[in-house]
Amino acid sequence: MTIELNGYYTLILATLVLLLGRFLVVKVKFLSNFNIPEPVAGGLVAGVVVYLLNLLFGLTFQFQQQLQTAFMLMFFSSIGLSADFSRLKAGGKPLVVFLMVVAGYIMVQNTVGVSLAAMLGLDPLIGLVTGSITLTGGHGTAGAWGPVLENKYGVVGATTLGIATATFGLVAGGLIGGPVAKYLIKKIHHPRLPQISAQTHLESVAAAQSLYSTRHTETDDRSNDAMFDKPDEIRLITASSAIETMALFAGCMAFAGVMTTVAKGSIFELPTFVWALAGGVIIRNVLTHFFNFDMFDRAIDVFGNASLSLFLAMALLSLRLWELTSLALPVMLILAVQVAVMMMYATWVTFRVMGRDYDAAVLAAGHCGFGMGATPTAIANMQAITDRYGPSYKAFLIVPMVGAFFVDLVNASILQLFTQLPFLQ
Template identity: 70%
Template sequence: MEFTLNGYYTLILATLVLLVGKFLVKRIKFLSDFNIPEPVAGGLVGAAIVYALNVMFGYSFNFQKELQTACMLMFFASIGLSADFSRLKAGGTGLVIFLVVVSAFIILQDVVGVGMAMALGIDPLLGLVAGSVSLTGGHGTAGAWGATFEDTYGVVGATTLGIACATYGLVSGGIIGGPVAKRLIGKLGMKPQEAAATATASNARSLDGAPNKTDNDDYSGEEIFEKADNVRLITATSAVETLALFAACLAFSDIMVGVAKGTWFELPQFVWALFGGVVLRNALTNIFNFDMFDRAIDVFGNAALSLFLAMALLSLKLWELADLAGPILVILLVQTVVMVLYATFVTYRIMGKDYDSAVLAAGHCGFGMGATPTAIANMQAITDRYLPSHKAFLIVPMVGAFFVDIVNVAILQGFIAFIA
């Protein structure tokens, strides 16, 4: 028996999933320690219930796709609207070099994924899913590309696998970052500091990625998309202005999908939403000196991502994964080893072979396999025991929060054009 739920019931169930996820993350230490997102924790429970109903009673559920798509587009528009390229100046040469290092790793990650998929006899596009789509990209990117792979290329279970791979990446990224940095710092002859130095590191970190900043000009770094529960001081006027910007990005994406259809620059709609946000942000701020309200963008972006993930996970068909679980796990284990080696022998060395570069390597493990919150947690664990790293806490949040998503989209388009 098949049930179809309209937008109202879909939204109600999505919010219930988020509440369940919030409860689970607060009560289960493992989930909080590894920064598992609340929508993922609750969504997997919802997906398991849907699976059980299908197995026991033959029930299946269809949720309104339009609402899920709108939330996805809003999230990617929020990334674009936050991508102020003038912030590259704040990071200096180190930020540009790190972005190049990360971009090269994304290419390697996809080469490994596609190569392993072909060797294991599965669709090469699933190799991308177990590559930068879910690992560097995270849950939001995994859900978006998964839907594209399913609808456009007929890849069964791409969304389900993407969410599963992204969850694996969050956990593994949190596990490997600390040991990698500890080994590198040990080679420098440094030892953990006493409590006084730890306090100094904590104070320095509050300057690098301060969670209590209120000035809009300083609102950047760790807080963007990473501290969803922090209080954001927004007004009705700023909310309306921000919604107008989102509407412009979504309208632009809708227009461009029609314009580009059948041409060489045909792209998924969420890519156009992201690109529209980038253009709008930098045009308004650099040409018209418009004061973008980042806090409102952050709030709407986080809310849209949470709802999108909740709805995507409710729509999962876990029974489609049985034949792919083994090969995908092999690919993910290889990706983990590649991340450790790359962070140790490439990220660390190119970024200077010093303490800051060791902390950067830990951060790269975090968002190279999982997400920026994992990167921040990895770096905090290191600086709590050793010394502050202003350079790492300036560079990693800016690269991981939005610049890497833009680069990842471009690289994925190239791979898809080659193998699809």
């Protein structure tokens, strides 16, 4: 028996899932240590409850999809609206080089996933789900690509698998970053770098605070907010600024709707959420660089973060865990290989290309964080290293900018390229 829930009840249940997730993250140390997002913590419990109801009583639930889609588009619009390309100039050549290193790894990550999926007799598109869709992209990208793969390409259980894989990636990214960096630091003959003053360390972390956006943390974890969202002067979000920000989101979503229709059937056909992201990039950079418009980043962050939380809660309520029983073993094998590949790439490519020095070792730890999980995991990895060995201004400048602003743009482009490959059609 299927129970249909309208938008009101869908929203009510989503908020209850978020409240449950917040409670679990506060009470369960493991969840907070590995930056597990509150929507994921609560949503997975809700998913298990839905699974048990289906197993015991044959019940399934159908939630309001339009509301979920709207929140998804708002989240990706917020990514685009935060992507000011002047920040590339501010980061200089090292930021561009690191972005190229990250792009190269996304290609490797997807190649490994697709190849192993094909070897194990799975749909090659599952390789993208166990590749950059979830590991570099995180829960938001997993939830967005899931319906596309299910409805357009017929990949059964893509959303459910994506959420599970993204959660695995958060934990794995937090586990491997520290050991990789420590190995590299010993390799450059600095088994114990001299400690630098606490004030210098705080100044280094302050560089990240001024650039890091809580919007793209892929979590509503209040510990992250406290760490990265307390500048000296905070602009208050007023009713006027909220309306102004909603107008920007509306422009992005309208652009996405128009372009999805116009580009349908052409070589420029893209998922709607990619057009929302692109619309945000265009609106942001046109308004700021041609009209000197003062974008209210804090309001964009708040709206985007709230949208992501509600979208993930709704997506997790719709999990169909019974669709994954046959995929568990091969998927775990693919993920184990992905972890090993991430560690090797960070050691042999990221570290070497970024200069083979202490900063490069910290960058490698950060790359492990958002290459497998999300930006908060990358920051946590780097802080663990710098707390012990000393600060790295370069790493704290580059990683938040790449992880929070530019990696999603690159990932969306590469994923679109992979989905167009003939053997994946």
